[in-house]
Amino acid sequence: MSRWQPNARGRLRQAAFELYGEHGFDQTTVAQIAERAGLTERTFYRHFTDKREVVFSGEVHRVLVSTLAEAPASMTAIEAVTAALDAAAAVLDERRDMTRRRQAVIAANPSLQQREQIKYATLAADLAEALRGRGVEPSSAGLAADVAVAVFRTAFERWIDVGEQRDFGRLVRDTLDELHAVVSGETSRHPERVALRGGLDRPVDGADDG
Amino acid sequence: MSRWQPNARGRLRQAAFELYGEHGFDQTTVAQIAERAGLTERTFYRHFTDKREVVFSGEVHRVLVSTLAEAPASMTAIEAVTAALDAAAAVLDERRDMTRRRQAVIAANPSLQQREQIKYATLAADLAEALRGRGVEPSSAGLAADVAVAVFRTAFERWIDVGEQRDFGRLVRDTLDELHAVVSGETSRHPERVALRGGLDRPVDGADDG
Numbered sequence: 536m537s538r539w540q541p542n543a544r545g546r547l548r549q550a551a552f553e554l555y556g557e558h559g560f561d562q563t564t565v566a567q568i569a570e571r572a573g574l575t576e577r578t579f580y581r582h583f584t585d586k587r588e589v590v591f592s593g594e595v596h597r598v599l600v601s602t603l604a605e606a607p608a609s610m611t612a613i614e615a616v617t618a619a620l621d622a623a624a625a626v627l628d629e630r631r632d633m634t635r636r637r638q639a640v641i642a643a644n645p646s647l648q649q650r651e652q653i654k655y656a657t658l659a660a661d662l663a664e665a666l667r668g669r670g671v672e673p674s675s676a677g678l679a680a681d682v683a684v685a686v687f688r689t690a691f692e693r694w695i696d697v698g699e700q701r702d703f704g705r706l707v708r709d710t711l712d713e714l715h716a717v718v719s720g721e722t723s724r725h726p727e728r729v730a731l732r733g734g735l736d737r738p739v740d741g742a743d744d745g
Numbered sequence: 746m747s748r749w750q751p752n753a754r755g756r757l758r759q760a761a762f763e764l765y766g767e768h769g770f771d772q773t774t775v776a777q778i779a780e781r782a783g784l785t786e787r788t789f790y791r792h793f794t795d796k797r798e799v800v801f802s803g804e805v806h807r808v809l810v811s812t813l814a815e816a817p818a819s820m821t822a823i824e825a826v827t828a829a830l831d832a833a834a835a836v837l838d839e840r841r842d843m844t845r846r847r848q849a850v851i852a853a854n855p856s857l858q859q860r861e862q863i864k865y866a867t868l869a870a871d872l873a874e875a876l877r878g879r880g881v882e883p884s885s886a887g888l889a890a891d892v893a894v895a896v897f898r899t900a901f902e903r904w905i906d907v908g909e910q911r912d913f914g915r916l917v918r919d920t921l922d923e924l925h926a927v928v929s930g931e932t933s934r935h936p937e938r939v940a941l942r943g944g945l946d947r948p949v950d951g952a953d954d955g
Binding site for chain 2: 611612613614649652653655656674675677678679681682684685686688689692693710711713714715717718719720
């Protein structure tokens, strides 16, 4: 009974983000999304549980977690995390324009913003579990997973910026370099855009924690 | 009209965590909390907006953000973050038993767990703003703030563990050392409890990302 629809998922997603951008997420119905995509509601529900799942489909999440879990056992935690971020880059760089539209939809809707925060927390928990599966002690796995999410978020926010040309993989490397600089208390290797030792031109007000 | 009640806030908090532990958070009413504390509901509402605010009073949050914002301008981002974590330690180490009871209440209630995740996201946003106020470039401020929250969470989860004797400040230092090791890809300085290069005893399955 069900006809195969070429790239139905992609067409539905495209239509959804157009409508979310035009009318707002809350005002858009599944019927409208299906109509815009030239498909039926039934087809929509074969691909997505509801209109929110179009925004949070979890593909990047799955790529990150599975790559981390399956990285060669000889890799250190940070090497495995980097491999996972590189795998996410391969997915993300294919869909930069769509992801920018998606982020504009999230930015316009507080409940989607809250959902995104929960998704990041879930991602950290799943990455920690993958690291524990590699034999990393639980508490250290939590720390490394939180750091992985911090790097992902920072690279991601830079990558969706309209003026940013670098691809996601390159931004991940730059963010990892910068993380190293932050943790070491060193000045970053990218002084043109980073000011880790901030406020030096302000007068020191005599406050002292010693 | 209102009589001064010695340490009313502390008595209400104590009573609330007892009742949340005995009957569950959802089943406990403000009237019961006030009665257990020997105070009136009116006094409760002078100190807390609702029974959830007893769990998320935000004192540690405020200490972290204000210390970071007011740290000497000569400090690097990581130095200022460390000063903020030390200030949080001074508050937390005064209330370790109560905080352990609090975490047991959160662990037993999914909606409180979700609220805690949102609180961590809000903390990261507020720390990032404090770093921007110190002159740190916005995207770098976000990264440093996320790292600060990662260190806080890791140290906190170790600190509330019933078997853990070290105080919060000491756990922060150890976690910062470990963060340095994670980011450098080095083995930690605490090999007895950390296995950052995990899974070496499993066979390497020939997978290779090169």
